[in-house]
Amino acid sequence: MTVNSQVLAYIVSEESYSDKAVIVKEGSVGDWVYVILKGRVKIKKRISGGLLTIDTLSEGNFVGEMAMLKQSNSTRSAWAVADGPVILGVLDSVRLLQEWESQPAKIKKLISNLIQNIEESTQKAADMIEASK
């Protein structure tokens, strides 16, 4: 997957990460949104005794978008860790947030609800994996 040209227009800077470097830390506060320009990123959730990988993202995918779209707070809901060397584009968060905020209330509700469901579902999966240990 290549990076969408419209997404490229939002990039304000680039960041490089080496293999296994932490990009986003679960529980921390932040609303930076990144797009993967090169490499792969694993999304992980902490469970007792380790980290559970819930998604592997590649070029063109976003990292950190959930914190922005949540209605409640901007706490990071999962870890994002480099899987090999990674180059990320940092998106213009002011512009992105402005555009997001200017969407109709129902659209925002719809999408933030989706994010909430992801978090609940992820938590459920994590709980079940823990329970089975």
Next chain:
Amino acid sequence: MTKTKGKIPPVVTLNYSNGDLIIKEGDYGISIYEIISGKVGIFVQSGGTETSVAVLGPGMIVGEMAFIAGNTSTRSASARALEDCCLEVWHPAMLLNAYQKMPEVLRLIAGQALKLIVRMNKMVVELSLKQGQTMNRQTQELSDQWTKERKFFRKMVSLECVFRPVNSPKNLKFLGQIKDISKGGLQMTVKTSGLLNCTLASGDELFISTYFTSNQKVNMTAKITRLQKGKTGGTVSLGMVFTHMDPNDRKRLGFFLMP
């Protein structure tokens, strides 16, 4: 349909009883629901069993996944009332325009979130199946109670209608008022004084015609299944199920009932 073309359908609230199916996995459906009161369970089917992936409460949205997927895919999960619920239905037409105007980047982000939720739901289902009984009824065998038909959406109306018993002379005409109507039948009240010497009984079939919009006449044949004295004296309330309707009239009814 020309009358409603371009017009945004109104927001409608629906009531569901405990156990009613609101959305069925695999169906094509386009409505989005917001929970006003009550709890709704989200279930995913897998090999004859159904797994609960989420329980949603007031303020939360049901049915948004098909919308974000562009209304081209079928419902990816079922939604069922876990208690008596009130839901507000949003017709996607009112959101589609706004969604299409949204910056591409936001749509791509929503698309990615959609893929992730589908993945996570799948993971929950697989885990529940693996863990079987130990996860206290996380996964249920599909029983009759859980696969029962969706309750037909019943639209509350106040429609004047004319009717006559099926085997009565064609010039006979009685007046009634349809109180609610669904895909399966209707309920109407009739002034007993207007019935003259005609008596109605359970099992009788009636020809009924009414207008859904000022120029749209609809004919139906329905059988009386329940006959009750009205709350106010001098009226009788008829519970009826449809026995015949022409395809065109059925289509009109379908559009009329669309939330």
